[in-house]
Amino acid sequence: QSALTQPASVSGSPGQSITISCTGTSSDVGGYNFVSWYQHLPGKAPKLIIYDVSNRPSGVSNRFSGSKSGNTASLTISGLQAEDEADYYCSSWRSGSTYVFGTGTKVTVL
């Protein structure tokens, strides 16, 4: 089962905005509005930060936003902060009633 494609790393200075892409196919990202994003800090459990493409769970900073165009979903972090340094994963529902994750992106705050 092939993973969704994310850039291996993205970096930015404090206060800047960065965008992480998540590319799939019409059988997953492009076919359903079930894209979610997770923040994963070392030694911790992943944390849901975006669901259903662009919705934020209660308590998640509004600096995180999600969108989708065709087979590519995107996560934007605005006003980048040191605490945002983590690994980020996208996930999508896939035809066949399964789930698939992205390859993961390491975000570095310069």
Add this chain to the structure above:
Amino acid sequence: QVQLQESGPGLVKPSETLSLTCTVSRGSITSHYWSWIRQPPGEGLEWIAYIHYSGSTNYNPSLKSRVTISVDTTKSQVSLKLTSVTAADTAVYYCVRIGTSVAGTGFFDYWGQGTLVTVSS
């Protein structure tokens, strides 16, 4: 809020069966779907399987022949069995709740802390 706690052996021998249990507390096991997700050292997340208390299940096609997920509503537990393990199955295994929104069930909203399982002789 719901809490998930994984338990099971931290070391499994090659060719044997990996067995893990997830105990769900502060929430009803009959209210959602439940899933297992793993992360090998230095690698990304991989979805393994999901189950509903009604018995509905589905598996990652790449693992389907070796995986069984089950639920015990009387104990509020979800279990995972992975047969014929190799070193490639060494990973942190997470028990996860599948969230529900108006649109459907396309995300993972509560995660256990994870348990490291090492496959080695």
